[in-house]
Amino acid sequence: MIRSIGVSVLAGAAVTLVSGCAPDSTPAAKRALVYGATPSGIAAAVAIARAGIDVQLVLGESPLGGMMTNGLGRSDIANPALIGGLADAFFRLVGKAYGQTGPVYNFEPHVALQAFQSMLDQYSIKPISGVVDHVLRNGLALSGVVLIDGTVLTADVFIDSSYEGLLLQQAGVQMTYGREATTTFGEKRAGYGYHFSEFPVSSESEDGVVSAGLSATPTQRVGTADSKIMAFNYRLCLTDDPSNAVPFSRSSNYDSSQFDVLARSFSSGVPYAVRALPVAPHKFDLNGGGFFDTDLVGGSWGSRLRISTVANRSQQFTVITQ
Incomplete structure (x- = not known):
C-alpha cells in the first residue's frame, strides 16, 4: 500500500x-x-x-x-x-x-x-x-x-x-505493496486467507483436473505476507435503453474451459454475483461482489507480467463474464 x-x-x-x-x-x-x-x-x-x-x-x-x-x-x-x-x-x-x-x-x-x-x-x-x-x-x-x-x-x-x-x-523510491502478515500490525484478517466462506463447488472437474485459475489446496499459510495485490477489473457503464446501447459480442479469445467452474457453480445453485448499480436514469455501474464476478483473481500477479498484459487479460475477462 x-x-x-x-x-x-x-x-x-x-x-x-x-x-x-x-x-x-x-x-x-x-x-x-x-x-x-x-x-x-x-x-x-x-x-x-x-x-x-x-x-x-x-x-x-x-x-x-x-x-x-x-x-x-x-x-x-x-x-x-x-x-x-x-x-x-x-x-x-x-x-x-x-x-x-x-x-x-x-x-x-x-x-x-x-x-x-x-x-x-x-x-x-x-x-x-x-x-x-x-x-x-x-x-x-x-x-x-x-x-x-x-x-x-x-x-x-x-x-x-x-x-x-x-x-x-x-x-527508485522505496515503497511497499501486497498483503501484510497478521503479525505486522495485529490485524486478524491481514495476509493470505480464504474467502469469507468456503466455496461450495469443487476445484476439480469430473475427470479430476483442477480448473483454470484455481488451486485444490492452499498455496501458503493463512495470515502470512506476500507481494500479491488485489485483482484488477473493469467497471462498465451499462444501459437498459436499447436505443442507447452497444450490443455485447462474443470475444474472439473466448475459451469455455476457462469457465468450467462457473458452469458447475450454476448447477450447484451458486449465484453469479455481478451487480448493476444505478447511477442515472437508465444507466448502471457494473461491479462484482461474490465468488465469481468481473475480478480476474490471480490475473495481476507475477513479476514477468507487463501492465499492458494485465490490462488486456482483465478486459477480455470482464467482457466475457458480464
Whole structure:
C-alpha cells in the first residue's frame, strides 16, 4: 500500500510526494509535476495551482479522470457530511450538470469528465499526454522526467498519482505493496486467507483436473505476507435503453474451459454475483461482489507480467463474464 502524504486525495488513487530537493535543503517550490491525471492527480494539480505554483499534469498510463471517468460512477459515500474540499467541489459540479443545487455522488462517466475538465480549466491546467520513460537527477535529487516521446519536463517537486506508481519505480523510491502478515500490525484478517466462506463447488472437474485459475489446496499459510495485490477489473457503464446501447459480442479469445467452474457453480445453485448499480436514469455501474464476478483473481500477479498484459487479460475477462 502506498500511503498518501502532503496532498489532499480525491477517491481513485494514492498520492505520494517525491521531493526534488535533497534532504538537507528546503527551498520554496516554483514548479511541480504531477504524474497521473487520476482523480487524486487532478486534485493535486488544482491544489498546487491554487497555491500559486506552476504545475504540469502528465496523463500517464490512464486517461483523464482515471476510473471515475471510465465506468466507476457509483461512489461509496457512507456519510456525506465527511466530504469536503476538492472532493466536495467535484461532486457539486456533478450535481450542477444534473440540474441539482447540491452535490451528487453517482454519475455517468462523461459527466465526471466534464466536472474534472471544469476544475482544470478554472486554473488553466492543460494535461500533457505522455508516459514516463526515465528520470533525470541532480545528485540524489530528482530534477526531471523524460517521456517516451522524448519530451523533457523539469520541476522542483514531483507527485506520483498514477495507479501503478511508475514514476516512483523509475525514481527508485522505496515503497511497499501486497498483503501484510497478521503479525505486522495485529490485524486478524491481514495476509493470505480464504474467502469469507468456503466455496461450495469443487476445484476439480469430473475427470479430476483442477480448473483454470484455481488451486485444490492452499498455496501458503493463512495470515502470512506476500507481494500479491488485489485483482484488477473493469467497471462498465451499462444501459437498459436499447436505443442507447452497444450490443455485447462474443470475444474472439473466448475459451469455455476457462469457465468450467462457473458452469458447475450454476448447477450447484451458486449465484453469479455481478451487480448493476444505478447511477442515472437508465444507466448502471457494473461491479462484482461474490465468488465469481468481473475480478480476474490471480490475473495481476507475477513479476514477468507487463501492465499492458494485465490490462488486456482483465478486459477480455470482464467482457466475457458480464
